[in-house]
Amino acid sequence: MTDFAATRRAFHLPQGIAYLDGNSLGPMPVAARDRVARMMAEEWSEMLIGGWNKAGWYVQPRTVGDRIARLIGAGPEQVVMGDTLSIKVFQAVSAALRLRPGRRVILSDSGNFPSDLYVADGLARAVGAELRVVAPDDVASAITDNLAVLMLTEVDYRTGRRHDMAALTARAHEVGALTVWDLAHSAGALDVDLLGADADFAVGCTYKYLNGGPGAPAFIWIHPRHADAAQPILQGWMGHDAPFAFDLDYRPAAGIERMRVGTPPVIALAALDAALDVWDGVSLSDLRARSVQLTEAFIAGTGAACPDVALNSPRDPALRGSQVSLRHPQAYAVMQALIAAGVIGDFRAPDVLRFGFAPLFNDLDDVERAVETLARVLRDGSWNDEAFHRMSAVT
């Protein structure tokens, strides 16, 4: 059995709060702080340029990628780190499009994270493709013969609704299309199984449930059947077959390495690598079981104690990720009151209270405190206080 009391102790959690926003930014693993300090004091400072070899900076995008592979049901040498999730979406969708010459339709849904839609739209305009966006429930029926790429985020960032990755991938393959899965709210939260679902491409960020720190690098995975055929648009030198030959012509590296672009973010990768230490010994089935336990307890608790909010997530845990969303007409002010009382979730326009349950560090005490605090805030109307009506740029 995974020892979740031990994984919780691996984090620095500020005194007096219940942090239910790890689906936006994971808290700091103590090892990440120490590792970054060591990277600065022993690697950059003393090794200087020699750190690329001596400290393994150069290979880190792949060695860290290999550690993430286990958490998403992928194999070794199939995942590489770098850039941001938006860039990785661009790489995955563009490479998938090129594997389906003669087709031009990218299908997504309105539950996708907006940046994925923006990126696909920008790509489509540039290369003469077309982005179609349908409601989440209409995705399956919109998979038709002309489809090139199905691009979905597995778990909806607002509602927590989880797509059936295996079923939608199978449906896409029936019409000869390829799939690109965004695992932003899946990696580290669910028992993701990319190879089991027979997916084609996947991308994700590492600053949510993987706790890599603000702006931590993203990852990209390509199924081995495509990895040597995928042609990048973003042809950077670190994805070249021989970067230090300094040839004038681009020749992609073998496999997933071709999805590297520029110089890797070494300090950020040090933090992320240390954050991944917490995952050693965590079983994904235990992770999923604990996630369901926490979200079920929160739904049951708020259902009983908070009649003024409506559940905005699927009631069936099989259809849900590791977050619970509630609706309230004054959601912004309610969330401000919750935060002031030490329960940190977040607000999503127009009326959503979002609570993430990260199995590595959240526990039933957090759930109990969140339920009790929300019930009290709603009961005493303290959310209505003028002081909480400040808008903030990032919530």
Next chain:
Amino acid sequence: MTDFAATRRAFHLPQGIAYLDGNSLGPMPVAARDRVARMMAEEWSEMLIGGWNKAGWYVQPRTVGDRIARLIGAGPEQVVMGDTLSIKVFQAVSAALRLRPGRRVILSDSGNFPSDLYVADGLARAVGAELRVVAPDDVASAITDNLAVLMLTEVDYRTGRRHDMAALTARAHEVGALTVWDLAHSAGALDVDLLGADADFAVGCTYKYLNGGPGAPAFIWIHPRHADAAQPILQGWMGHDAPFAFDLDYRPAAGIERMRVGTPPVIALAALDAALDVWDGVSLSDLRARSVQLTEAFIAGTGAACPDVALNSPRDPALRGSQVSLRHPQAYAVMQALIAAGVIGDFRAPDVLRFGFAPLFNDLDDVERAVETLARVLRDGSWNDEAFHRMSAVT
């Protein structure tokens, strides 16, 4: 007068070496180590998601960009940070191309850094443009009427040859083309004057002469006359006019902010921001004068003491950046012997010894030591020792 003894003291420089590789990776400013430690211990750990506002993470790509603007002759609110240099090249060239509809030729030279050529080639293939690559001396004559974009790196990464930014920009404008300047070996090394040269786009990295750390984020500048017209291909949410409205459609932010893509690399930006503290009070004309002093002294010294090497950089400092390259048939082995003797430069295939002179921390003692060591190594043939013939992936 700029106090270069004080700026040198701001760096951690390992004992016993002369570091002439700041044009590959700048050394660690002591303040960067301290700032990153504080960012981890006080911001991420304690503020959690609140750091986006409270610690200014969200605006940092622009506030740090404003600090770099002064070093490249740009104005405030014209520079934004993020991603890597290769991604910024893609953004700049693609945006410039779109500002010249009906034209399709991108012109560059074989002295450009290969990644820039790879990126432009990848873009050109995707959007139906054409990349033309000529010899550095042939650039001016290759600027012809059909040109859309002139994409050049100001200072050649191997030879240190400096293009005349103002003259080539004027020539490009005569035929109605736009310019994209890569300042990788210019920013922090030269008295760059983008507005004075009337350039259109510029990009650069910050891990060389700006000392931001391995994989530090890149920057992009757009002349204000183009900033609101430039249409990004990489449409990321952080470049949206209202990122937190979560609209389904992309609408670019005003000005340079539209060149943001994904979540900014907060830890890396903390290191870079602290590294820029060293630049407070540094005058760019003093910087240039010191750079010329150091490179001239090295050229004179090696010219007198090292008859077996040939100067591979322009003799006229006006045509040169802040590095000096020498050629030797056994350059790789010679560089290994130099490094073993504590003089850190680097090797570039096939026969180039490259020495960067960073005015902020290099001094005439470094020059003297490098000259004496190189003379000794060449004289006693220690470079020929079998032990130095190990190839390394990154040199």
